[in-house]
Amino acid sequence: MNTQQIIKEINTYITISQNWILHHYNLAMYLAIAILSVLLLLLLSIRKKNKIKALKRSASGLDLALNKTRSGIVNGLKELVGLGRTIDDDFLEELQSTLLSADVGALITTKLIAKLEDDWVGKKIDDNEQIINYLKQELHHTMGKNPPDIDFNQKKPHVILVVGVNGSGKTTTIGKLANSLVKDGKKVLLGASDTFRAAAAEQLEVWANRVGCQIVRQNEGAAPATVAYDAAEAALARDIDVLIIDTAGRLHNKKNLMLELEKVFNIINKKIPGAPHEVLMVIDACTGQNALNQVKTFKKDVKVTGIVATKLDGTAKGGVLLAIQRDLGVPIRYIGTGEGIEDFDKFDKNTFIDALFS
Numbered sequence: 001m002n003t004q005q006i007i008k009e010i011n012t013y014i015t016i017s018q019n020w021i022l023h024h025y026n027l028a029m030y031l032a033i034a035i036l037s038v039l040l041l042l043l044l045s046i047r048k049k050n051k052i053k054a055l056k057r058s059a060s061g062l063d064l065a066l067n068k069t070r071s072g073i074v075n076g077l078k079e080l081v082g083l084g085r086t087i088d089d090d091f092l093e094e095l096q097s098t099l100l101s102a103d104v105g106a107l108i109t110t111k112l113i114a115k116l117e118d119d120w121v122g123k124k125i126d127d128n129e130q131i132i133n134y135l136k137q138e139l140h141h142t143m144g145k146n147p148p149d150i151d152f153n154q155k156k157p158h159v160i161l162v163v164g165v166n167g168s169g170k171t172t173t174i175g176k177l178a179n180s181l182v183k184d185g186k187k188v189l190l191g192a193s194d195t196f197r198a199a200a201a202e203q204l205e206v207w208a209n210r211v212g213c214q215i216v217r218q219n220e221g222a223a224p225a226t227v228a229y230d231a232a233e234a235a236l237a238r239d240i241d242v243l244i245i246d247t248a249g250r251l252h253n254k255k256n257l258m259l260e261l262e263k264v265f266n267i268i269n270k271k272i273p274g275a276p277h278e279v280l281m282v283i284d285a286c287t288g289q290n291a292l293n294q295v296k297t298f299k300k301d302v303k304v305t306g307i308v309a310t311k312l313d314g315t316a317k318g319g320v321l322l323a324i325q326r327d328l329g330v331p332i333r334y335i336g337t338g339e340g341i342e343d344f345d346k347f348d349k350n351t352f353i354d355a356l357f358s
């Protein structure tokens with residue numbers, strides 16, 4: 001068959017189809033609606049599957065990130081229990097050092113051990129193989145309920161100031177948080193108030209481009225408070241939902257740097273009364289109890305409202321999150337479980353305890 005014949009054949013088919021549609025108009029409409037409905041259902045089921053996959057991924061992300069901490073605790077406990085020992089002073093002492101080495105903290109550990117001793121004597125627990133489950137239940141009880149989530153819809157713009165010591169993961173956290181907010185349909189603006197080095201604003205800009213959100217930045221050496229002011233002004237003018245301000249890493253004992261932070265806070269508050277609505281302190285979980293002390297000292301100068309614990313994937317001291325949550329009265333809001341954009345989760349005490357003892 002030559003090309004002309006093929007074209008002729010195609011034209012014949014088109015004409016036959018057109019005639020059929022003209023003569024069976026209603027049937028054609030029903031068919032088109034049916035095909036569209038099937039496509040829509042297919043699309044919805046793919047979206048649902050992806051959502052379930054994302055949820056599964058985040059749960060396994062936490063599980064993976066806690067590998068080191070969990071193997072310290074669970075292997076220690078299994079070793080203790082596996083020897084078929086009864087719960088005596090030596091057993092309790094070893095249990096105590098297992099929990100302390102995961103940085104669960106002295107307060108929680110002492111409380112757990114005392115309760116276990118009582119329940120053993122009172123025969124509420126009579127088999128040491130129940131210990132892992134027992135500790136899990138007691139921890140759920142000790143840690144109480146999760147606080148309500150941050151309500152990003154309450155204020156517009158909702159302003160978040162991000163603070164912490166050098167290298168704790170502030171800028172990376174901002175990128176990850178912005179990403180999750182943009183995915184939730186929020187209009188996000190980043191403010192590059194870390195003007196200490198040029199690379200800092202560039203790093204934030206890379207995140208803004210990657211996430212697809214806006215950024216306000218100035219040149220290296222500009223006053224951090226000026227950038228914060230510009231960012232607040234832009235957030236108001238551009239109808240932004242969430243403004244996140246990055247700051248330079250600082251140690252609490254550097255008085256001038258803490259004053260600079262206060263300035264940033266005040267200028268945002270002046271431009272947007274009531275803001276910043278959140279001051280998130282980012283801590284590196286690898287530093288264990290040091291992180292807890294950092295928050296304690298930062299809190300004296302800045303009104304920290306929430307904590308983000310990063311690098312859980314790189315530490316055997318993840319238990320420190322329980323100590324922080326128990327001792328500081330400041331909620332842990334998010335956790336960083338890797339360097340990737342999706343390695344980020346809301347902190348949920350129950351999921352965390354279950355993952356720690358699974």
Ligand SMILES: Nc1nc2c(ncn2[C@@H]2O[C@H](COP(=O)(O)OP(=O)(O)OP(=O)(O)O)[C@@H](O)[C@H]2O)c(=O)[nH]1
Nearest residue numbers: 166167168169170171172249310311336337338339
């Ligand atoms: N493994 C791992 N690495 C992380 C995580 N969060 C951040 N990092 C890494 O930590 C390093 C420092 O992160 P930044 O976000 O630049 O830290 P920062 O607090 O902004 O640092 P300064 O601005 O210099 O104070 C980078 O290499 C990040 O990729 C995490 O949850 N897990």
Ligand SMILES: [Mg+2]
Nearest residue numbers: 170171194200
């Ligand atoms: Mg930074």
